[in-house]
Amino acid sequence: MAWKTLDDMDLKDKTVLVRVDINVPVENGRVTDATRIEKIVPTIKDVIAKGGRPVLLAHFDRPKGKVVPGMSLRQVLPALQAALPGHRVSFAEDCIGGPAKQAISAMQAGDVVLLENTRFHPGEEKNDPMMAAALAALGDVFVNDAFSAAHRAHASTDGIARLIHACAGRQMQAELKALDAALGTPLRPVVAVVGGAKVSTKLDLLGNLVGKVNHLVIGGGMANTFLVAQGIEVGKSLAERDMADTAREILAKAKAAGCTIHLPGDVVVARDFAAHAPHETVAATACPADAMILDAGPQAVADIAQVFESCRTLIWNGPLGAFELEPFDSATRTAATKAADLTAAGRLVSVAGGGDTVAALNKAGVAERFTYISTAGGAFLEWMEGKPLPGVEALNQ
Structure with a gap:
């Protein structure tokens, strides 16, 4: 298999854009099942251990390219913070541009930044090259840890991976290894x-x-x-x-x-x-x-x-x-x-x-x-x- 893993990447002092799937069930503004959040923790911790600054890219629900307050990723922030004790988790009001850049520039060692819903932008699901470039401009390395979104050719899953050094996260790595063992070889x-x-x-x-x-x-x-x-x-x-x-x-x-x-x-x-x-x-x-x-x-x-x-x-x-x-x-x-x-x-x-x-x-x-x-x-x-x-x-x- 030709793809690289975190073990192949030099992440020291790098901003690492990590595509995750934290499209979790939420009721009354609270996460009711944090399983998907817990599954991304190994990748985040490995990025930090290798000296990188993890910045999370994710979608939530189906806002269809519009800003829908009820579909903001801000509501998963408490559950994400609970899954990462000892690490400061901050939130950026947008996944590209000024708000994202400001949140990233304020990061200290061990911090994690969650960017706002990528699907608030119409360019995400269209895999718009401009959207992919705007995402890629935020970091040095791209890590895809969202196999569940891998069948979508979106800016945050496909476009960005063609613009900066890319590899599979731990969950993606485990999934691809298991699938290869089942049907590949x-x-x-x-x-x-x-x-x-x-x-x-x-x-x-x-x-x-x-x-x-x-x-x-x-x-x-x-x-x-x-x-x-x-x-x-x-x-x-x-x-x-x-x-x-x-x-x-x-x-x-x-x-x-x-x-x-x-x-x-x-x-x-x-x-x-x-x-x-x-x-x-x-x-x-x-x-x-x-x-x-x-x-x-x-x-x-x-x-x-x-x-x-x-x-x-x-x-x-x-x-x-x-x-x-x-x-x-x-x-x-x-x-x-x-x-x-x-x-x-x-x-x-x-x-x-x-x-x-x-x-x-x-x-x-x-x-x-x-x-x-x-x-x-x-x-x-x-x-x-x-x-x-x-x-x-x-x-x-």
Whole structure:
């Protein structure tokens, strides 16, 4: 991988512009979940330890190029200060120009400056060269520690990296290392689990994976669409019947590539989409006309466990059933626990990402035992789809 890390950079007496993602949930002006703030602390501390002055660039919400007071980054300042005890954290009213320059010029050793929302300027999302130049003029080195924004070609993720010396921050470094281990140069065999509601939202993902993995486990509502494509009736289950031809194309492409697709052989069905609804386990070919499939069955989960046993690398995106409703979280929970056990035993490299996936693994209590959990959402999905990420590509310049 061609990008540099903090270890490759001389930061002594340098102003270091650090792109972070602290787009955190806020209620009544208070941060309610500081996880993203806590994750940037290692990079900030390493910059300071190497003699640099960290200046944070970040977006917040979607002001669409206008100054929206309710979307000011000032409201995250207390949480940022709490995460960096012993360091003075100050705030600049703008991310470019006079206010930013004044805040930076007042910095002492160990200080941190947070600049105002980059998206208050229309040039940010347009990747305007003038905006990128105005940002670059503030510092000597650019550090991108916001993988979750790396799929956006914005001035603060892409444009700036082409103008001054650039490298990956610690979080970005860990993410890229984990992703390379999963799809770049993985230990084989590789299994991918792809779940969720709709095939239509993950066409690029499925198309890319069948050419790169040895096994593809399909779950959730997506599996129903593949069952329909094979002429199997799924009752009132969620299924995209108009995507049947596309599903058949994916099955054919997988066969040609030597990728084995795994669909559930048995399923858990219910008449109501509700927690603890009366339910039964039936063969996937025997879903009653008045019922809906809400989870993979125990035999299907046992089959998935066997696939995991035979593989060295796992990539996971999407639940296997209606994980938000008990007991229809059973397949996801059981399979995730198996993956976590194999990971803990050193037999599997497990990388997972996407909002529902992270929520499901947290609910199952196994997230901490996966090799790597990506919270990047869109960037993680686009990486799985095989698309170049502008924020990463720019680091390779």
